[in-house]
Amino acid sequence: MKNLRRxxxxxxxxxxxxxxxxxxxxxxxxxxxxxxxxxxFDPLVALSALAASHAVRAVFLFSLITVxxxxxxxxxxxGWVCPLGAINTAIGYFRMxxxxxxxxxxxxxxxxxxxxxxxxxxxxxxxxxxxAAGFVDPISLTIRSLxxxxxxxxxKLVRSALEATxxxxxxxxxxxxxxxYTKMTGTVLSFNQPIFRQSLLIGLIFTAILGLxxxxxxxxxxxxxxxxxxxxxxxxxxxxxxxxxxxxxxxxCRKCVVACQGDATPFPPGEWASGECLVxxxxxxxxxASAISIRATARSTGGGNVDxxxxxxxxxxxxxxxxxxxxxxxxxxxxxDPSLIRPPGALPxxxxxxxxxxxxxxxxxxxxxxxxxxxxxAGLEGLWTPILVPRLGxxxxxxxxxxxxxxxxxxxxxxxxxxxxxxxxxxxxxxxRCLPYAFGRNCIVCExxxxxxxxxxxxxxERAIDEKGxxxxxxxxxxxxxxxxxxxxxxxxxxVVDLPAIRVTAINESRSEGNLLFLNI
Amino acid sequence: MKEAxxxxxxxxxxxxxxxxxxxxxxxxxxxxxxAAGLMLTKGKLPATPAPKSDxxxxxxxxxxxxxxxxxxxxxxxxxLATRKAIELIGGMGAFVSRGDVVLVxxxxxxxxxxxxxxxxxxxxxxxxxxxxLEAGAKKVFVADNPCNxxxxxxxxxxxxxxxxEAGAEVRYIExxxxxxxxxGGEVLKDWLVYRDAIEADKIINVxxxxxxxxxxxxxxxxxxxxxTGGARNLMHQRLSESVVDLAAFFKPHLNVLDAVRILKANxxxxxxxxxxxxxxxxxxxxxxxxIEAFGVTLFGKKAGDFPMIALGxxxxxxTSDYRAKGFTEVTLG
Numbered sequence: 001m002k003n004l005r006r007x008x009x010x011x012x013x014x015x016x017x018x019x020x021x022x023x024x025x026x027x028x029x030x031x032x033x034x035x036x037x038x039x040x041f042d043p044l045v046a047l048s049a050l051a052a053s054h055a056v057r058a059v060f061l062f063s064l065i066t067v068x069x070x071x072x073x074x075x076x077x078x079g080w081v082c083p084l085g086a087i088n089t090a091i092g093y094f095r096m097x098x099x100x101x102x103x104x105x106x107x108x109x110x111x112x113x114x115x116x117x118x119x120x121x122x123x124x125x126x127x128x129x130x131x132a133a134g135f136v137d138p139i140s141l142t143i144r145s146l147x148x149x150x151x152x153x154x155x156k157l158v159r160s161a162l163e164a165t166x167x168x169x170x171x172x173x174x175x176x177x178x179x180x181y182t183k184m185t186g187t188v189l190s191f192n193q194p195i196f197r198q199s200l201l202i203g204l205i206f207t208a209i210l211g212l213x214x215x216x217x218x219x220x221x222x223x224x225x226x227x228x229x230x231x232x233x234x235x236x237x238x239x240x241x242x243x244x245x246x247x248x249x250x251x252x253c254r255k256c257v258v259a260c261q262g263d264a265t266p267f268p269p270g271e272w273a274s275g276e277c278l279v280x281x282x283x284x285x286x287x288x289a290s291a292i293s294i295r296a297t298a299r300s301t302g303g304g305n306v307d308x309x310x311x312x313x314x315x316x317x318x319x320x321x322x323x324x325x326x327x328x329x330x331x332x333x334x335x336x337d338p339s340l341i342r343p344p345g346a347l348p349x350x351x352x353x354x355x356x357x358x359x360x361x362x363x364x365x366x367x368x369x370x371x372x373x374x375x376x377x378a379g380l381e382g383l384w385t386p387i388l389v390p391r392l393g394x395x396x397x398x399x400x401x402x403x404x405x406x407x408x409x410x411x412x413x414x415x416x417x418x419x420x421x422x423x424x425x426x427x428x429x430x431x432x433r434c435l436p437y438a439f440g441r442n443c444i445v446c447e448x449x450x451x452x453x454x455x456x457x458x459x460x461x462e463r464a465i466d467e468k469g470x471x472x473x474x475x476x477x478x479x480x481x482x483x484x485x486x487x488x489x490x491x492x493x494x495x496v497v498d499l500p501a502i503r504v505t506a507i508n509e510s511r512s513e514g515n516l517l518f519l520n521i
Numbered sequence: 522m523k524e525a526x527x528x529x530x531x532x533x534x535x536x537x538x539x540x541x542x543x544x545x546x547x548x549x550x551x552x553x554x555x556a557a558g559l560m561l562t563k564g565k566l567p568a569t570p571a572p573k574s575d576x577x578x579x580x581x582x583x584x585x586x587x588x589x590x591x592x593x594x595x596x597x598x599x600x601l602a603t604r605k606a607i608e609l610i611g612g613m614g615a616f617v618s619r620g621d622v623v624l625v626x627x628x629x630x631x632x633x634x635x636x637x638x639x640x641x642x643x644x645x646x647x648x649x650x651x652x653x654l655e656a657g658a659k660k661v662f663v664a665d666n667p668c669n670x671x672x673x674x675x676x677x678x679x680x681x682x683x684x685x686e687a688g689a690e691v692r693y694i695e696x697x698x699x700x701x702x703x704x705g706g707e708v709l710k711d712w713l714v715y716r717d718a719i720e721a722d723k724i725i726n727v728x729x730x731x732x733x734x735x736x737x738x739x740x741x742x743x744x745x746x747x748x749t750g751g752a753r754n755l756m757h758q759r760l761s762e763s764v765v766d767l768a769a770f771f772k773p774h775l776n777v778l779d780a781v782r783i784l785k786a787n788x789x790x791x792x793x794x795x796x797x798x799x800x801x802x803x804x805x806x807x808x809x810x811x812i813e814a815f816g817v818t819l820f821g822k823k824a825g826d827f828p829m830i831a832l833g834x835x836x837x838x839x840t841s842d843y844r845a846k847g848f849t850e851v852t853l854g
Contacts, residue, residue: 186672448789
């Protein structure tokens with residue numbers, strides 16, 4: 001069973017990585033694969049979005065499958081499916097190898113309750129309008145960290161190595177690597193080198209979480225993970241696979257305690273905590289006396305779940321109640337930040353924040369690498385939610401990939417035709433920096449790139465004298481607020497690269513009632 | 522190798538019919554073989570002066586097929602029209618030699634479908650690819666540095682699929698494929714240029730005729746911006762001079778204008794089929810300026826209105842009189 005479990009972990013992890021790599025434009029408008037599948041089956045994502053937004057979505061039904069299986073088999077998701085669990089298992093494996101029974105067992109049983117407080121905090125906060133689940137939900141956390149933090153670094157590393165080999169001009173080898181590099185681009189590697197704001201920070205946080213395995217194996221899963229806590233509560237009966245330690249056979253060698261992936265205390269007999277069991281079958285495999293059996297039974301075989309302590313549970317709930325208003329008050333946003341340009345299809349800001357789990361799928365899939373995690377633009381409550389940064393990448397006119405991958409409908413599904421009519425912001429010409437206005441030189445790159453069939457950027461013509469004294473027709477760009485959808489390609493392509501002479505801000509966005517520019521439009 | 526290719530190209534006088542041009546291979550061969558080589562090239566000169574032909578030359582007329590230096594072909598089938606146009610100016614064999622590596626350079630700039638006439642017609646591209654291979658090219662590749670995402674433009678323009686089917690290798694231009702090169706132009710000096718374009722034996726330049734906010738109309742010479750990298754958007758400040766510099770540097774061996782559909786407003790990327798007019802026309806010449814001069818007439822304009830054309834002529838890249846000697850116009854049924 002242990003080997004079967006390992007195989008399952010490997011298969012699901014590879015599947016997860018495959019879907020992650022496929023979260024990119026692959027030549028068709030519709031992504032052929034359900035790249036957000038793991039998020040769809042994540043009950044914490046569904047529950048927190050439900051609690052915060054009160055909106056029931058059909059896609060939440062997938063997570064009910066996870067719930068149902070958990071009722072029977074306990075935290076099988078943690079032990080057999082979860083990609084972060086698999087990474088932690090792998091790292092924890094090396095940590096565990098050195099452990100001797102009866103010495104340090106890498107166990108911190110008093111920490112076991114922490115994840116339940118995290119869960120209570122997250123759910124209470126969600127009920128009161130702040131969906132913070134995405135910070136700590138393991139699937140959201142993993143996708144975000146890989147997309148924003150690790151993927152750019154891995155790409156850079158591999159690309160640098162390949163480029164150095166190509167540039168070395170070694171006969172035979174360099175051309176072969178050159179051809180290989182071309183094949184890898186857009187398949188194994190991202191099509192373009194991804195670059196994200198805050199990628200170092202988000203990558204380091206994930207690295208720290210992985211590093212916790214050296215304090216105790218699977219530290220995150222055992223002590224911190226709110227999804228683990230939720231599944232532990234749902235599956236504590238675990239009738240499908242209960243661990244039974246036969247006290248007549250047990251020789252008290254404690255090998256099972258060391259081998260336990262969770263912190264489920266299979267020893268002493270009768271102390272087994274079902275909510276902590278990751279169904280890894282290690283105890284069963286390792287027991288030299290064959291005292292441990294895993295059976296399908298409704299009868300109690302252990303000491304029940306860990307004692308959460310009513311007072312501390314209450315404290316974490318009350319804590320959330322106090323924090324929710326505090327968080328939104330830290331950055332008192334009486335007005336929208338001008339750079340808070342949400343992707344097309346994003347719900348009105350308040351509703352958007354109630355649903356977004358900051359998984360980073362939209363940022364990963366964005367064709368132009370234009371979507372980035374916020375820092376302060378959406379306030380503290382909106383940290384790491386997506387915004388378009390037109391200086392780095394624009395919103396491709398014929399693309400709606402971000403709306404296809406959003407697991408919670410924070411970006412609602414929009415057709416390409418509908419998307420092309422959504423205003424996400426408005427472009428403004430900075431006449432002090434724009435070449436024809438400021439320096440009397442022609443340019444009009446913005447007008448050239450403007451994608452609306454009737455161009456939102458036009459120009460007025462003016463006779464002028466150029467820098468060589470010749471008479472020229474000067475073309476000065478003008479933006480139509482009726483036609484401009486705020487896609488930002490003008491800002492991306494503006495030759496004034498540091499602070500573009502045409503810039504998009506969020507004003508005039510279709511989704512907002514408070515960010516309007518005109519009386520009637 | 523790179524320098525050699527450029528040297529040979531600059532050594533060939535411009536503005537002449539391509540049939541008079543020597544390609545590198547033949548040039549070397551001719552030198553070595555002396556008189557025999559001379560005769561070989563002589564045989565390639567137009568047998569008779571091309572007639573002043575405003576009317577359609579009769580295709581398939583008895584006797585030796587005449588060779589023109591500029592052909593305009595109208596016909597409902599872009600593949601046949603392209604083939605006819607090339608045939609009229611001497612056949613692909615006059616431009617592509619056995620063993621050549623050929624770059625077919627269409628406009629794949631925008632994330633638009635063929636009906637929107639923002640990119641070169643895929644059938645025209647495919648026909649040229651097939652003809653170059655038929656003429657014995659070792660390899661034909663298709664590439665462009667687009668304005669929108671390359672994956673989308675290659676796919677949605679229909680060019681990627683059509684060119685592959687015709688036997689071309691379709692390449693994305695990656696960052697490492699650009700090399701800093703001295704273009705020796707009037708305004709363009711050191712610039713990042715697509716290495717494979719410099720190293721290719723032949724360049725077939727295949728623009729589409731369309732409206733452009735700054736240039737008025739964009740045609741053959743501007744199409745060459747697609748093999749440059751770097752801060753291309755700076756070229757707009759001296760657009761005419763820049764594209765003439767590019768034409769002078771690359772000296773495309775063959776220029777084929779796709780006017781199957783032309784975009785008359787909201788260019789260069791358009792988007793509305795209301796701005797598209799179907800002309801079912803393909804023009805071909807070795808002379809990029811001449812193609813340009815013909816192209817603007819499709820929009821009811823005169824060559825004299827475009828400084829780019831005058832500048833190209835002044836630089837010796839070709840003639841602004843597209844109806845000059847060797848012009849023919851054919852309508853296919």
